[in-house]
Amino acid sequence: MALLAKNREWKHADDEVLTFVGESDENQETTYIDTRIHYDKFESATFEDDDFLRSQFSWAELKQSIRRESRLSSLYSRFLTANNISDESNIFNSVPENVCKPEIVTSIDLNQSSNNKKYLDAKQSIENQYEEFEEFFGELPKSDVLSISLGVLNKILTYNPKVITSELTYEKSILFTFLIHEFTYFLQYYFELEYDSDDEAILSLYKGDDKMPSHAGSLENILTAITVNINHNESSYGGAGYYRIPY
């Protein structure tokens, strides 16, 4: 399997888990390699996925990786080696352990680092809000609200919004407000469905102060509408910006 590694995410999802995503194009299909790295706070870290590997890392090593994202390349190298995978594009610019090299920071790195912070901020915000809204969410537990919300958030973050906020509402839903170029997007995602559908979301959109047509439907429909809007307006910003079709 050849890894093109067009994109990878490094999500410090919470205090216990790092998620590490690679991408391949085997058979012209995008495959996501997602291995979770569990670590306890003081001692060691372990890759979770039995199919790939279980390697032990010292806490000090992992802490270094957290502090400097490029250090993840060493974890990544071990991951590739253990699974006999070649990384043809070598976007991680593997740095041998214990060798200090100048970090190569690309725009993708900057976007990713920025998105990590947005992700963490949003997660913290949703957790903080849940207590206030608990009675309105009925039997929907905090863990479900959080995992569903973060799933939607991850998809929105692929568009690299300049800023994003998340608000739980009294209507068993979450409202994401985010800015991309001069557009303001209000995406409300409902946890409770009225109709026989997989999910339900509404998007209202403003270009500056001008109201644009809204969209309602499944999250997939809404994300398509966002992609179309970004594509449609991309030429105004001097060429292709960084975004991709959400998975």
Place this chain on the structure above:
Amino acid sequence: MEEQDIIEYPIEILPNPSYKLIGCDLTNHYLIRYTDTRSRSELVESSTGFVKTKYIGSPRTKLIDLSTSILGVYKFEHTEIYFTDESNDRFTEYCEPDIEPVKPLYNEDFLLNTNRGHWLINIGEIHNTSVDYTIGEHSHQAVCKIVHTPTRGNFWHFSVRWLLEEEYWNSLDPNGKKGWSKRLAHEARTHLQKYASIEDYDGIALNPIHYTKERVGD
């Protein structure tokens, strides 16, 4: 028994026999709505600058006919007034603008909540603007209307309402139970959120000719 401060209800915000309904152009005037907190960091999402959804109008039933007041004679500090449970229905009842006013009494009819904050919105930004929402597969438009709706406790009370075709939302689905109400609530709330601000503006007082009756002989 300790002597208690007597706080007088501001009579300038009560209806008055010489008043009439306000129907002039209000483009440069601001509506104010109270919030339960005055903490800026609590009221506003710092990264986007938008007033938080829950302070705009939640749950959705509030958005169907959102209560506000027009700034001017009505000042920021008037948002601290709230009616007691016993008197609330009486003084928040809609009325003609020129009724003989009944002055609410402190403690008995009203109290003050000094922790209240507020947000403002420029009437010109929202009046007669429209949002779209769907019923089934069909797209519909709702037009925002700012309507003078005096109450027995506040002549300067205005309602933010939504006109759907020929009827108002508060007539068609007063309890917000229908499926399309959910979608319209999203549109209405985010529309207000887009233009609401907690920055204080000096409200321009309306020229009295716009709210007082012409006297005989004038």
